[in-house]
Amino acid sequence: MTNDRSIQAKKLLNDRFGFENFRAGQEEAISSVLEERHALVMLPTGTGKTLCYQLPSYLLGGSTVIISPLLSLMEDQVEKMKSSGEKSVVALNSFLSYSEKQTILRNLSAYKFIFVSPEMLQQQGMIDQLKKIDLSLLVIDEAHCISQWGMDFRADYLKLGKVRHELNNPLTLALTATAVEQVRKDILSVLNISSEVDQIIYPVDRPSIQLRVAESVGDKKDQLLQAVSEFKGPGIVYFSSKKLADEMAELLRSQLGIPCESYHSDLDKEDKRKIQSQFLSDTLPVICATSAFGMGIDKPDIRFIIHYHLPGSPEMYLQEIGRCSRDRKGGVALLLYENGDEAIQMRLQENTLPDRDELVYAYRHADKLESLKDDTKINISRHFIEQSIPFEQAAEIVERYQTHKSVQLSTMVDYARRKGCKRDVLLDYFAEKPEVRRNGCCSGCSRTLSLPYDPVEWPNFLQNSEDLWQDKLKFLFNLQS
Template sequence: MNLETILQKTYGYTSFRPGQKEIIASVLSGKDTVAMLPTGTGKSLCYQLPGYLLEGQVIIISPLLSLMQDQAEQLMLNGEKKVIAFNSFLTHEEKRQSLMNLRRYKFIFISPEMLHFEAVLSQLKKLRIALFVVDEAHCISQWGYDFRPDYLKLGEVRKRLGSPLTLALTATATPAVKEDIKKSLGITEGSEFIYSVDRPNISLSVERLNSYRDKIERLVELAETLEGPGIIYFSSKKIAEQTAELLRDRGVGSVMAYHGGMDQESRILVQQQFIHGQLDLICATSAFGMGINKENIRYVIHFHMPLQIESYLQEIGRAGRDGKKSIAILLFAPGDEQLPYQLAESELPDNVQIDWIKGWLEENPEVMSSLSQYEEQIRQVSGLTDTQWRVFEDFFQRKSSQGIPLGRVVEEIKVYNQKRLESKRQSIEEVYSWISMNVCRREHILSFFKEEKTEAIRNCCDVCGLELNDFTKKNNKENQENLQYDWKNHLDALLIPGE
């Protein structure tokens, strides 16, 4: 079997990117595989190509609805009709029809939350699963930067499905997180492919400014002068919206905001306009970018300090997927480190909230076996956010199912939350240290992942030396095509599940 011939016939590419061929060959040889490839190096091909060569369905577990939709859409745009994104975007009737006809599909994207439902698992068990793919596998680890409680259950789900051939993919996993992935999924033997997180074509820069106002002015200046397309990341939906409006008012190209608070149609519209060159710049929260298939993003700016080195790498990795020079700039002003601490604390229920829920459950012991049915009531009175509720409910259900009494469960939740908070604080301190230290920024990041810098890179970082003029606008007319694109028909097609 000549994989290059199959690659060219199926995708039109003449060669693989580093790591792709080795991972695909491992999967095709029947080995469970854990792979870490940097953001932007084509992880999706590692399950798509084997999927065409293996008999049966490919199940892809994906953490974000937007990511799932993007990946499913890319397959459809490449001519694959037997693909479905099975998630909460589907109506009840669409879910019912899709479940009854899962055998029609070759690629089935599904959120981990959907695997809670026995009806879904029951239908999946009837399939001949050729490959079980866990995308963004770092979400499994309780100590990873983007832990999702629902991912913890994937090991049990995999077991119930007969332990099918499995591929776990991630772009950023420390050695400890990688071991967590294998342990949780029950992968005792198999192959590992761990590639460097480094993207040499992305220059790294931190600019220290004196105040918030100075940051805004510098941001406008960069947006005016840097060659795009670009993405600016914010920790606040409101500030992303306000900055997009400011940039439009200042005449900075075609700019739109993107965040999780927008409705599905608006998000898809912004994504597609950006991909097709109708927008030059996106002011986004972290909800934007995963799975976006746009190779020519030239810069990524962080207006707010990231909470972790890993998420920072994920986000800057959206630049320069074509291999051409790109730049990542982080703007920092005194006091910026306080916001990440506040965000980290807000992700977990505090002790007062936990104690209130304990008191309520003691007064209503009959609801403990069906806690999820009372989510709205509990959240309304306790003030838990969606994220806090997911953390609390998952922990409570796991411990209660083991027969642990309420009082002990509550104490264990408090201990667990404290450890998680300490872990998040440590991650924030690592980012702050990286910002503050006067050493090669690339070298410092690589050391975090137990790697070493092995080559000299022109325009490596602001510490080693960087010519910002190399990244400024040229007098060209790139990204001006497709101006008459039929967005209404495109959106209609995207919003029809399974088509």
């Protein structure tokens, strides 16, 4: 990055985004983009990956297209950008009516930031409209979805190499928080940027987060009540079950007397926004949620993350606990583990991957797939058929993927059961070693752990929120006074 561009970038960082300094990895990523070099950026959850494309977009000119896999995340990002004063931003997804979509497409060049789902990019009309605009930067958010070995493989993401080619191979920025080396290789290969790319890879470890595992023997509810009572401050409790999230939110309200709500995909859009707003403003200190909550929630002072159920992979676990202690002032990640908890994840895996019989049916009745329920099994089978992958090769790919998912789950079981250092288990999976160990490190390293932050008593916490919620909202959304 030239000296002039560096000065411009730092001025923009302060004037538009309200920060005095870049976080680790941000300046390197922005420099690559401004030098018009493709980049694969892996930064830990909570380190501000969105800035890596938002800031340079203002200096590049033209439009930036951001491909995002989750509609809720896309909507959150658009709303946040609008709240911070950026009006030329739009999301193209299934939430739009036909007339709304057509109006946006006719005026697409007027938008600086265009968020789009990978599914929308399979429509030739969408590609034709994007080819007409001055596309300065193509951003692939959650880029690990490209790889069959990633945390959240999406068949539509595998088609992004073709999409990129149709858009005349624009400058490309791929972003992820958790990707092992094989996943990173897949990302570069699918996007066809392997030979001319800057890889900006930072460790996944978050030393300010203390790792704890509590073994349960039919007493998880009591352990949850005790933990929330001890940890205090803002926190999220994750569940694999929507029903249990509802029940535990009611239990925390009734037993501890604290404001607490559940959050999952059954809530309507308005209720989701209300809960998010209350959590950000500290009027709602605890959320009981499924994995639907947390993406795009940039709250710096979340103090604890509790998992009531065992996550399916180290990638997912690190991403979810990474929402804690973004201000680096300390946090706790607690996993409540009972022997046999892994059975839940095994059932979930069975429901997302086609078995051999289902693949046989798909290949024999490819013409009927369009009329079947749109789920992961159908999407994966359809992808194999559309790519003319022979049946036996497709079956082998699924078998390898199932094996990999088993390795991911086994790593999490090892993490839960390991008597030694818990952090080492997670970092070994990513072929990393801890650079520092703080706050006692984990429950495997220290038998007695104190909180790595100063807890705020619930009454004081709630009283403070009445005084500070307006200032916090301004800070979180970069609003001008």
